[in-house]
Amino acid sequence: MDLRVAAAVSLLLALATTTGAVTFNATNTATGTIGGLRFDVAVGLDYANLVLSNASAFIWSSAFNQTRPADRKPVDAVTLVVAADVSGAAAFTAADVITLSAPYVGNYSGDVRTEVTGVLFHETTHVWQWDGQGHANGGLVEGVADFVRLKAGYAPAHWVKPGQGDRWDQGYDVTARFLDYCDSLKPGFVALLNAKMEDGYTDDFFAGILGKGVQQLWQDYKANYDA
Known part of the structure; x- marks a missing residue:
């Protein structure tokens, strides 16, 4: 291709x-x-x-x-x-x-x-990418990288489907799909999240950008896909 x-x-x-x-x-x-x-x-x-x-x-x-x-x-x-x-x-x-x-x-x-x-x-x-000066968890860091792969059109067929996964910070394709959902709520969300991670990291960044905590967003994401 x-x-x-x-x-x-x-x-x-x-x-x-x-x-x-x-x-x-x-x-x-x-x-x-x-x-x-x-x-x-x-x-x-x-x-x-x-x-x-x-x-x-x-x-x-x-x-x-x-x-x-x-x-x-x-x-x-x-x-x-x-x-x-x-x-x-x-x-x-x-x-x-x-x-x-x-x-x-x-x-x-x-x-x-x-x-x-x-x-x-x-x-x-x-x-x-920024990694919160080393404080962002690995699942989020890998999820951001797979989010970019997803948005560029190179997600493999074996990736999980939207809504699948056990935790928002499970990493890779699971977290990428969740971040894509968050990005749909506020276009440019991942860019804003990455910018915030230049100097540090806290899960509160999600609430600061989207108005909801990350666990609530994860529940909403699962409910959105009835997963």
Whole structure:
């Protein structure tokens, strides 16, 4: 599948080129493995770099409302490393470096190009999102990243359906679906929540933005889908 957000963010990318100094660099250190070879054939470094830049522009404009570089985290470069020694996860992010698991790429049974695109949208969100100075719980942090993946159009078919899940902060697709519901109540909710998390975090942020506590919002969400 082609990058469906490319046309929508082309103008923003041109702006970023002139006003920002963010660079994107993908490398494959697993070329001698099955997963590394599949990455080269099905994805490629040029496409991966395009995904990193397009994902960043999508996050700034459509997810976090950070059209000015001054509003964003001070990141000068986003790096992707395809590595052979990663197991148990598709990818992980530390600061501005994303590590993609070559074994995951090699073992994935579906459209690996689309899957890698979605994974990179998720991981690029980790580069740019605020985490409450480390105080936001992990489920919310991962949920925000999957919310971006969802809004970009790269939610896999195996994700939970709206209304499913046990807790609002269960993480990943469960929390992403809940955040999407909150965003429907007040468009731009996730952008406002992310902005508040620059300096710290409390669950009271939900009430401050939406007028209801997060547990009540979760109950409303479940009732909305009769789940």
